Amino acid sequence: MLRIAFVNAKPGTAKTTSAVWLAYAFHRRGLSVALADADPGASALEWSDQVDGFPFKVAGLPVRDFHRRADDLAADVIIGDIPQIEDHAPIARSAMRWANVLIIPVAPTGIELDRMSPLRNVLEEMEDVMRPDVHTCVLLNRVVTGAASGPSARRVLTRLGYTVLSTAIPRLEVFAQSFGAEPETNTAYDQLATELLEVTGR
Numbered sequence: 001m002l003r004i005a006f007v008n009a010k011p012g013t014a015k016t017t018s019a020v021w022l023a024y025a026f027h028r029r030g031l032s033v034a035l036a037d038a039d040p041g042a043s044a045l046e047w048s049d050q051v052d053g054f055p056f057k058v059a060g061l062p063v064r065d066f067h068r069r070a071d072d073l074a075a076d077v078i079i080g081d082i083p084q085i086e087d088h089a090p091i092a093r094s095a096m097r098w099a100n101v102l103i104i105p106v107a108p109t110g111i112e113l114d115r116m117s118p119l120r121n122v123l124e125e126m127e128d129v130m131r132p133d134v135h136t137c138v139l140l141n142r143v144v145t146g147a148a149s150g151p152s153a154r155r156v157l158t159r160l161g162y163t164v165l166s167t168a169i170p171r172l173e174v175f176a177q178s179f180g181a182e183p184e185t186n187t188a189y190d191q192l193a194t195e196l197l198e199v200t201g202r
Contacts, residue, residue, distance in 0.1 A: 001071070002202060005080040005099035007092055009119045013105045013112065014141050016043045017175060019081040020054075024183040025193040026077045027056045034073035036061040038091050039083040043179075050180035064090040067098035085122060096126050101135045101196060104162070105169075107142040108153030116160055135199055138162045139192070141169035142176075165199075167192040 004022070006015040019035060027033045033056040037044035040062045048054045057073055062083070070078055080099065085092040096102060104119065106112050116138075123136060138157050143150040154164050169175065169188045183189070 001075070002077045002101065002196070002200060003070070003080075003099045004077065004101045004103060004196070005082050005095045006103050006105060007082045007085065007096060008104055008106070009085045009115045009122070010112075011084045011087070013084075013107065014169075014175075015039075015105055016047070016081050017178060018103070018105050018139065018141065018169070018189070019079050020044060020047055021175070021178070021183045021187070021189040022192060023054070023056060023077075023079050025187075025189045026079075028185060028190075029193065031076040033057070034059070034075035034078045036066070036070050036073060036078060036080045038062050038066055038080055038095055040088065041083070044081045047179055051182050062088075062091060064094055066091055066094040068094075070095075070098050085119070093122075093126060096123075097129050097131075100131050100133055101137070101200060102130075103137060103139050103165075105139045105141050106153070106157070108140060108144075108149040113153060113156055116157060116162065120160060120162075136163065137199070138164045139167070139169065140164065142171040143168045145170050165192070165195055167195050 006019050023033050023035045035058040038061050048058045080095050082092050082095045157164050
């Protein structure tokens with residue numbers, strides 16, 4: 001079972017967008033997929049309602065024992081849309097215990113990069129209770145194609161000790177305005193699905 005959690009210290013980092021697009025990418029490969037909406041704001045559930053239901057399982061799970069309950073969704077791939085650590089630490093920390101892939105979506109901006117040092121401290125505090133096989137990685141998103149900010153952010157994050165995924169999500173309207181619509185095919189999220197399967201040996 002692939003257990004993926006999108007986490008970050010702050011809100012507004014495209015966790016929900018990334019979780020939904022990636023869930024569709026895995027679903028279209030023929031894998032069974034479940035999306036666990038752990039955010040009390042329930043954005044993923046609302047998105048599902050607006051498209052008359054996702055073609056895979058989706059459940060609200062904004063609970064402090066997420067790590068005990070998420071596997072009940074029983075799928076090849078379970079993706080957690082996890083709320084920000086700074087406001088919902090018990091839920092987020094529970095999800096971090098559960099995941100075997102932690103994805104930290106980060107835009108290449110000063111304010112988001114600045115939050116990555118404190119997040120490193122949280123990860124170090126959680127190290128003893130996380131899965132021994134966990135892959136913790138950064139997903140650069142909202143990247144302007146051809147701009148220096150993307151490669152620069154990759155270098156900064158690497159120096160901070162993060163593993164940065166090769167796949168980067170470009171800053172495009174198709175992603176920014178996708179809430180409430182069905183995600184398209186053949187995008188960077190399909191590349192992300194391929195990379196995650198390779199990284200985890202699946």
